[in-house]
Amino acid sequence: MAKAKRLYGCTECGATFPKWAGQCSECGAWNTLIETRLESHPTSSSSRRTGWTGEQSNIRTLAEVSVEEVPRFSTACGELDRVLGGGLVDGSVVLIGGDPGIGKSTILLQTLCNIAQRFPALYVTGEESQQQVALRARRLELPQDRLKVMTETCIEAIIATARQEQPRVMVIDSIQTIYTEQLQSAPGGVAQVRESTALLVRFAKQTGTAVFLVGHVTKEGSLAGPRVLEHMVDTVLYFEGEPDGRLRMLRAVKNRFGAINELGVFGMTDRGLKEVSNPSAIFLTRASEAVPGSVVMATWEGSRPMLVEVQALVDSSHMANPRRVTLGLDQNRLAMLLAVLHRHGGIPTYDQDVFLNVVGGVKVLETAADLALMAAVISSLRNRALPHDLLVFGEVGLSGEVRPVPSGQERLKEAAKHGFKRAIIPKTNAPKEAPKGLRVVAVTRLEQALEALFEE
Numbered sequence: 001m002a003k004a005k006r007l008y009g010c011t012e013c014g015a016t017f018p019k020w021a022g023q024c025s026e027c028g029a030w031n032t033l034i035e036t037r038l039e040s041h042p043t044s045s046s047s048r049r050t051g052w053t054g055e056q057s058n059i060r061t062l063a064e065v066s067v068e069e070v071p072r073f074s075t076a077c078g079e080l081d082r083v084l085g086g087g088l089v090d091g092s093v094v095l096i097g098g099d100p101g102i103g104k105s106t107i108l109l110q111t112l113c114n115i116a117q118r119f120p121a122l123y124v125t126g127e128e129s130q131q132q133v134a135l136r137a138r139r140l141e142l143p144q145d146r147l148k149v150m151t152e153t154c155i156e157a158i159i160a161t162a163r164q165e166q167p168r169v170m171v172i173d174s175i176q177t178i179y180t181e182q183l184q185s186a187p188g189g190v191a192q193v194r195e196s197t198a199l200l201v202r203f204a205k206q207t208g209t210a211v212f213l214v215g216h217v218t219k220e221g222s223l224a225g226p227r228v229l230e231h232m233v234d235t236v237l238y239f240e241g242e243p244d245g246r247l248r249m250l251r252a253v254k255n256r257f258g259a260i261n262e263l264g265v266f267g268m269t270d271r272g273l274k275e276v277s278n279p280s281a282i283f284l285t286r287a288s289e290a291v292p293g294s295v296v297m298a299t300w301e302g303s304r305p306m307l308v309e310v311q312a313l314v315d316s317s318h319m320a321n322p323r324r325v326t327l328g329l330d331q332n333r334l335a336m337l338l339a340v341l342h343r344h345g346g347i348p349t350y351d352q353d354v355f356l357n358v359v360g361g362v363k364v365l366e367t368a369a370d371l372a373l374m375a376a377v378i379s380s381l382r383n384r385a386l387p388h389d390l391l392v393f394g395e396v397g398l399s400g401e402v403r404p405v406p407s408g409q410e411r412l413k414e415a416a417k418h419g420f421k422r423a424i425i426p427k428t429n430a431p432k433e434a435p436k437g438l439r440v441v442a443v444t445r446l447e448q449a450l451e452a453l454f455e456e
Contacts, residue, residue, distance in 0.1 A: 006184070008033040035183055035191040070257055076114040079266060079275045080107065082302070083237060083250050085258015088169065090208040092257060093201050095175075095230065096250075097215040097223045098239025103248050103266070104214050107273050108171050109137060111212075116146035119168035122161075126153040126177030140272040153187060155180045155196045159203050167209060172200065174214035175229075197232050230254060241361040247282065248273060249362060252302070261365070262302030280307040280418055283360045290388045293380030296420070297372035297393045298411035299364050305407065305414040307391075309359040310369065312376035317353045328358030329369060337396060341374055344400030344446045352381065368405040370396040371424065374446070375453055384454060389421040392449075394429070400446040404428035412438060424452050 007016045010033055015026040023030050072087030081087050084094070098104050105128075112121045125133055130149045137144050148165065152158050155178050162170055172178060178196040179187040186192070197213070204211045213233065215223045223230060230236050236254040241247050250264040265276040276282055284296065284307055293312045298305050310329075317323065326334050334356060342348045354377060358364055371394035379386050393411060395403040405411075408429030415423055416435035423440050430442035443449045 007036055009036045011190070034189070035185045036195075072257075073119075075111050077107075077111055077275065078277070079250065079264030080111060083252045083262045083264040084235065085252075085255055085262070088210050089234070089257050090168070090210055091204050092235060093197075093204050093211045093213065093233040094235040094237065095213045095215050095223070095233045096237045096239070097217050099217060102239045102241065103268060103273050104239060105173055106136070106140070107250075107266070108173065108212055108214065109133065110140065110142060110272050112169060112171055113137060113142040113144065113147050115169050116148075117143055120148075120166060121146070122148050122150060122165055122167040122170045123173070124150045124152060124158055124171060125173045126151070127174060142272075153177050153179060155199050159199060162203065162209065163207070166207070169210045169212070171212045172214065174216060176216045194228060194232075197229055201232055240363055245361055247276070247360055251363075259302055263304075263306070280305075280414060283308045283362065284418065290385035292383045292385045293376055295372050295375045295379065295386050295390065295392050296415075297364075297369055298391060298415055299362075299366060299368060299393075300405070300407050300411065305411045306362075307414060307418060308362050308364065310364075310372045310376045311357045311359060312373070312380045313355040314349065314352050314377055314380040315355075317351055319353075322349075322351060323353040323355070325354070326356045328361065328363050329356055329373065330365075333367075333370070334373065336398070337370055337374055338377070340396055340398060340400060340446065341377065345374075345378075345450055347378060347381065347450075349377070349381065366405070367395040367403075368393045368411075370394060371402060371449055375424075375449075378450065378453065386453060387422065389419065390453075391415040391420045391423040392425075392453075394424070394426040394443075394449070396446055402426045402443050402445060402449060412440065424449055 007018060008020045009016045010024040010027060010029065012029040012032045013024065013027040015024060017033065020033050024032055070089050072089055074081055074087050096104050109123065112123050115121050123133065130151055133149050150161060175193060175197060176188045179192045180195050180199065183191050183195060200211055203209065217223055234256045235252065238251050238253055240249040240251055246268055248266040248268055250266065252260050252262045254260060265279040266273040267276050294309060296307055296309050298307055324331060324334055334354065338349050338354065356373060372392040374396065375386065375392045393405060395405055397403055404426040408425060409431050412423060412431065413435050416438040420438060423438055425440060425442060427442035427444045430440055434440045441452045443452060
C-alpha cells in the first residue's frame with residue numbers, strides 16, 4: 001500500500017509546506033494553509049507513461065466511444081425524480097444542501113424507506129442516533145422493515161460496511177460529521193470534507209452505489225466546506241423556502257445527468273413532505289378582491305411553467321437613500337429597472353421606498369420577471385389595482401425595449417388553464433393562435449406595456 005505524506009497546502013496560491021504556519025510564505029496570505037495528503041507512487045519511466053494504476057492509457061476518438069442511455073430507477077417520489085432528471089442513476093453522487101430544519105433528512109428518510117422495499121438501502125447518520133431515526137420513521141408512518149441504519153462517522157468504517165452490505169442506495173447524513181483516519185484534523189474541516197467526499201465518490205463509481213450526501217450551509221445560504229465539494233459530485237440540490245412555512249422547493253443547480261434549474265415543490269405536513277403536483281394553484285391563492293401592487297407572472301422552472309404572484313409596496317421615503325428590498329428577486333436588477341422606468345416610462349421613484357416579494361418563498365432567477373416587477377411597482381405607486389385575470393411577463397432592456405423569453409407558448413397555455421383572460425407579453429412571444437379564452441397583448445416597448453396595464 002502506498003505511503004501517505006501529510007502536507008499543508010495554501011488555498012490561495014497552491015503552495016505546499018511540510019508544516020503548518022499561520023502565514024503562507026509564498027503569497028503572504030494568513031490562515032490559508034490546510035492539511036492534505038499526498039500518496040507516493042512509482043516514479044519509474046514505465047509508471048509515468050502508464051499512470052498510477054499501471055494500466056496502459058486508453059485513448060479513443062469520440063466517434064469510437066459507445067454511447068448508451070444512462071439507466072435510471074425511480075425514487076418513488078415524482079418531484080424528486082423530476083429534479084434528478086428522471087430518476088436516480090447508479091453510481092451517482094447527489095449533494096443536498098439547505099437551512100437547518102427545512103427537510104433534508106426527512107425527504108431522504110422517506111425516499112430510502114420506499115426504495116428499501118425494492119432494493120438494498122443503507123442510511124448512515126453521523127448526527128443522530130438510530131433511535132432518533134426510527135422515531136422519525138414511525139412518526140411519518142414509513143415502512144421500516146427493510147431499511148438498514150448505521151451510526152458512524154469514520155469514512156473507512158462506512159465504506160467497509162457498505163462493501164459488505166452492498167446497498168444500491170446509501171445516504172450520508174451529514175458529510176460535515178464524517179472524518180478519515182488518514183488526516184489528523186477535526187471533522188468538518190476543509191481537508192476532512194474533501195478527502196471523505198473523494199473516498200465516497202470513488203466507492204460509488206467502483207460499485208455502482210448511488211450516494212446521497214447531506215451538506216450543511218453557511219449563514220449566506222451556500223454549502224459549507226470547500227467549493228471543490230460541489231465539483232466532485234454529480235448533482236447538487238438546494239432546498240429553498242422558509243423553515244416555518246408550509247412549502248419547500250428543491251432546485252437542481254448542477255446535474256451531470258439532466259437539466260439544471262429543475263424545481264420540485266413539496267408541502268410540509270405532519271406526515272413529512274408531500275408532493276405538490278400543481279404548484280401554480282398553490283401560489284395563486286390570492287385575495288378575493290384585486291388589490292394594488294399585485295400581479296401574476298409565468299416563470300419557467302426547468303421543464304415546466306409556473307404561475308407566481310409578484311407583490312410590490314411603494315411608499316414615500318424619509319431617508320436620503322430610499323430603500324430597495326427584494327425577496328425572491330435580484331435586488332440589483334430592481335435598481336436597474338427602476339432607472340429604466342424613470343427614463344423610458346416617465347415614472348420617478350427616487351424619493352420612494354420600494355419593497356418587492358414573490359409569494360410563497362419562490363426565487364425567480366430569470367429575466368422574464370422584469371415586466372411583472374415594473375407592473376407591480378406602478379400599481380402600488382398609483383394605488384390602482386390590476387385585474388385579477390391579467391398575466392404579465394417579459395424582459396425589459398436598458399433602452400426600454402421588451403425582449404422575448406424562452407417557452408412563451410407554454411407559459412400562455414398554463415395561464416389559460418388557470419382561467420386568465422388577458423396577457424401582456426413580448427411581441428416575439430405572441431403565438432399565431434392564442435389559447436382559447438386568453439387575449440394576448442403583444443408589446444415591443446415599455447411605453448406600450450404601461451398603456452396596456454390598466455385597459456379594461
